[in-house]
Amino acid sequence: MNINDYILKEIKALTLDDTVYIAQDLCKDLPITHIPIVENNKLIGCFAEDDIQTIENKEISLKEYTYLLHQFHTNTKTTLLDLITLFAENDCNIIPVLDKNQNYIGYYELRDILDVFADSPFMHQDNDTLIVSKxxxxxxxxxxxxxxxxxxxxxxxxxxxxxxxxxxxxxxxxSSNEVNEVIQTFRRYDYTVISQHEDDIYLEELKDRADYLKKYLDM
Known part of the structure; x- marks a missing residue:
């Protein structure tokens, strides 16, 4: 998988010479949280859709609101997990991408990145998930x-x-055919197994003992 294959260019970046109306109209037609702003193919920053929609004067240029620009981007060498972190930190659904010369070349969309992550072996539904602490x-x-x-x-x-x-x-x-053996080994090494599993013999034994004690006390 090459994460660069998911760089998109469908949404055209705006410039500071564009008007508030153009930015608002773009946000109206597309479900995006931020608008990339470029000048001579260099990223200036991103306007948040929430900020753009609060501006009443629609005919004024965006250059009057540079103080609202947000600064975040990534590059072509980023990793999948780094991208997910960036999306979360900036509360956004698109992230501008720059090449090695710091030129704006497009953006990543959150939905695509989450789909890639969901299709990875790490997230595959046929695998087992354990949560342990120590x-x-x-x-x-x-x-x-x-x-x-x-x-x-x-x-x-x-x-x-x-x-x-x-x-x-x-x-x-x-991935295991005997996940219970893994669970019990973690316990032998003094890990606390937080997640619950149907194949956990230890929990079944505790339940059986509790049922037996209850039955004994009720006699």
Whole structure:
């Protein structure tokens, strides 16, 4: 997969000489959160659709509102995860793309990037997802990988989903025919398994014991 294949050019970037009316009309026709502004093929910044719609004087040029410009962009060497982070940080659905000479060449659209991520092995529905946590001082990414692979499972990816002063929580995507063995191994290494799984024998045993105790107390 080449992420550059998803660079789009359908939406024409505006210039500071364009009027507020043109910008508002563009936003009316297209569901975009920001409008790229260029000058001599160089990105000046982006106007947010929310800001543009609040301007009452439609005939005035955009150059009068440069203080509203937002500064964010990416380049042709970006990664999929970096793009998703950029979209989230800037609360936008398009991100301008610059080439190695800092020329504006198009934009990425959020929907396309999420589709690419959803089609990746990391997000495939047939795979298992584990969420585990452990005290930060004892946590090791290499140990997580070793636990998964020592149980003949295939590690597809993982990321830190939550971090506090004392603990780290990670989401693990894996492919395994015996996910219960992976779960129990994590517990033996003092990880807390946060996600719930139908194949978790340990939880089934706890449920059986609880049912037995309840039955005993009711006698």
């Amino acid at each position: 005290p930060k001082l004892d946590f090791s990414m290499s140990q997580v990988s070793q636990i998964v692979e020592s149980n003949k499972a295939k590690l597809l990816g993982l990321y830190v989903s939550k971090e506090s002063r004392d603990t780290i929580e990670v989401v693990i995507k894996l």
